[in-house]
Amino acid sequence: MTKFGEHWEQSLRDLAAKAGAAAVQDANIQGKDIEAMYIGNMSGGRFIGQEHIGALAADSLGLNPIPATRVEAACASGGLAFRQAYLSIAGGAFDMVVAGGVEKMTDVLTGQATTTLGGAADQEWETFFGATFPSLYALMAKRHMHDYGTTEEQLAKVSVKNHANGAKNPYAQFQRELSLETVMNSSYVAEPLKLLDCSPITDGAAAVILASEEKAKQITDNPIWIKASAQASDTLALHTRQSLTGLAATRTAARKAYEQAKIKPGDLDLAEVHDCFTIAELMAIEDLGITEKGMSGKHVDQGEFTLDSRLPINTSGGLKSCGHPVGATGIKQIAELTWQLRGQAGKRQVNGAEIGLAHNVGGSGATVSVHILSR
């Protein structure tokens, strides 16, 4: 992956090429070994006036004429690109495929970025009337606090934890720790969510090489295995859902993924979950079955999910600290799990990690992908 951050001097195609080349080098293969490409990108059209991102990425990587397909599901675009690559190999269409994700978000004014991201929610029923993503997740946070007694301090602790991890990640946008006081003193964006509860605007790209079992064994002695791939949908708008305190699509996808992998949440050694806002991480912890419903905040209070805990969450720094180049995030999660499961995660290494989960959310939860990897 590229470092996540503000890359004023690099275009979307530069970032895609850089991540792709890094993946090819890491896998010790050549470009000509790759048979197809899937790439996640949310909104190249609105951010930089460029659609047709699959062909563009294949072009910039010199991979023509292989099939190159862009997949879009808002912030879950990367997770779905990974899943399509997986399905295409599992189904026998190809033996080696690159899955990538890229977003170039800083070439527009901040207000435009917020408006563009609003395209992930329901334009007719939500964003047209002024709702932004912080406000949608603020509604969920308010209800979670009302129903379960979750506190703003618990939300802030998620940010503190993820920044502690991101400080150890050379690819992270914000490589610095934050104190609880700093987070709590940051200004409200949409009450109860403060500036430091929110993931940032980011440029970046990530790519991974997927191969069939036979091919993987030929090119590496330590392949990372895909034990499960699941995806689910929910209504685009919040007002038609039965509950605001969790994401039904996460629960559906997680149930399928655990069944496929034949594991339980307790078997996980680490997880990368979609913390676009701190409340999103708490809901993910519950919807993934890691804690009981409504209890995630209390577990955070007890110091769980930190790097030295039983189940570290968002060792990369998460979307909050590592950054959130929308289409790339789902692939970055896979890259982070891969490094962790190989024992290559440096200062943020989870000792002896064997099983990891990646959870990628589109918009306010209308699309969710869950993948489980193992060494």
Next chain:
Amino acid sequence: MTKFGEHWEQSLRDLAAKAGAAAVQDANIQGKDIEAMYIGNMSGGRFIGQEHIGALAADSLGLNPIPATRVEAACASGGLAFRQAYLSIAGGAFDMVVAGGVEKMTDVLTGQATTTLGGAADQEWETFFGATFPSLYALMAKRHMHDYGTTEEQLAKVSVKNHANGAKNPYAQFQRELSLETVMNSSYVAEPLKLLDCSPITDGAAAVILASEEKAKQITDNPIWIKASAQASDTLALHTRQSLTGLAATRTAARKAYEQAKIKPGDLDLAEVHDCFTIAELMAIEDLGITEKGMSGKHVDQGEFTLDSRLPINTSGGLKSCGHPVGATGIKQIAELTWQLRGQAGKRQVNGAEIGLAHNVGGSGATVSVHILSR
């Protein structure tokens, strides 16, 4: 499919729901029988401020929580959505999948639509400097005329033929015939391409149901079979290609498709090809191996490819007369072939059609899909 045209009173979700419901009814199944959705859409973000089109379509059709994935490859988005649906069934992931395509293009000013469509070309190297799609295809037309003696009248005859077909298609945007004189007298958009050489701005949606062989036999006595599915990429910008008189990606995809289907171009009974501009149809005819290189115009002069010829092309009216709601076009081509192969194409029926080909192009040829269907 919906009628293609200007649907001021219908939103993108209305169009998607209408086409999806029509497909479910045609297949004599229920929504709950569908296990996954792939949907092609080029630029919902720029046309209507809405990304996350997969979840939106699943939502509007009441198909939650099935996996719903948007695929984008500019004007080939529909073809690629169909191909992903095919691969997911062929690979054993699902038994029944809906593939759709939708575009809502008329909610912006015409200039904005042209700019948005420019996102299918190379933003950094082409559209930033003022190139529009008519001008890019005009370059190709000029070179084809220079190298092979192709004439403006031959181009115009493609438009006349496609309008003659579209006049017989109740789903077409322009259900009227055009005389050669009318086409020739229309004003230049980008010389040598005239207004009536160009496909229009269109709202519309199309959907098809794909099923495994076993499932298809359960639900219908006359399934249409997918004999081949191929996809190829080329450079995004024209200036890096070896030739301007054809599309290498069409030739690559066509070669693979004919191999898969074990047929030759001469075995085709009809074809839907991507005539975004009349020159695009002539190049497609050559790149698909239907005529020798440079000879398509002369064959058109001889009256070939009309509805009563040996190999009718664009019986739907093509993009020119049926309309071109970008993401929906690739699926419309499949719908047209299906009706033709079933013998349900009404006044435009090709008698005894057994094998048909669909050719869908993204942008100026950076993505191409070719599918071959048979009864």
